[in-house]
Amino acid sequence: MRMYNDKQEAIKQWTNDPCGLLGAKNYQIGTREFYERVDRNRYEEYAPWMKSVMEFDRYGGQSVLEIGFGMGTDLFQFARAGARTFGVDLSPQHLEIARKRFEIYDLETNLQLADTEHLPFADETFDVVYSFGVIHHTPDTEKAVAEIRRVLKPGGKAILAVYHRDSAFHLCVFGGYLLHLRFFRESYRENLSRIEYREQSDACPLVKLYSRKQFATLLRDFSSVSIECNHLDPTHFGFLHSLISPDLVRRLEPRYGWYLTAKCVK
């Protein structure tokens, strides 16, 4: 079986194919039109549930650290609502695209290249640590969570989203792997890595999945944790998609959605 350097694969993946670029493909990166299109795609088309679940505008005046800020889309929402924002990411390309966004809108922020498993901040620095779709891509997720907890102030809040193992989407991915006999050609790790949009490189980013129980166990050191499940689309049911009504999607989403979001208090 082929071995991968997970962090190098992550850098390769998101430097060649920035996360969310697909939704703004025909726009010039770094322009106001580009960022506006990225926002519309994210909050109106891809994940219309996101703004109400993440409550970006609730933290005005507080210090918010985002782990794996990508193109800076969510961090910008916190900043626009008056939060003091900080961010770390592994990808230099993401750093450049996110910095440019804040520059264009003349908003202050503090972004740097750093690893979530070794955060370059003192203990008890932040009111809020936010991370969407990131800690499941790093090899030592336990360490990442310990670091997040370490840099939070007592009583501070972590908002963390990961991929859901027991989701309709994963069932469909796993079913396809078996049905098309892909296991003869590639490992499941390689198969899963292809759920990340990849056009410009042959990167193989690490993708881990969590059941609700596994996610709760990962977060056991927080004093309180509540987990919800979101993100379900008829296409997540593969060839059965035409049988799935919008009403059924609404009813199944809290159990079989693709993202688990935890809100945790230190």
Ligand SMILES: C[S@@+](CC[C@H](N)C(=O)[O-])C[C@H]1O[C@@H](n2cnc3c(N)ncnc32)[C@H](O)[C@@H]1O
């Ligand atoms: C799927 S993207 C999500 C980006 C952004 N949060 C979003 O939702 O658009 C994963 C991000 O995690 C970053 N990442 C992966 N491993 C990391 C690590 N160990 N430390 C910091 N960032 C990491 C990647 O560079 C990439 O920006």
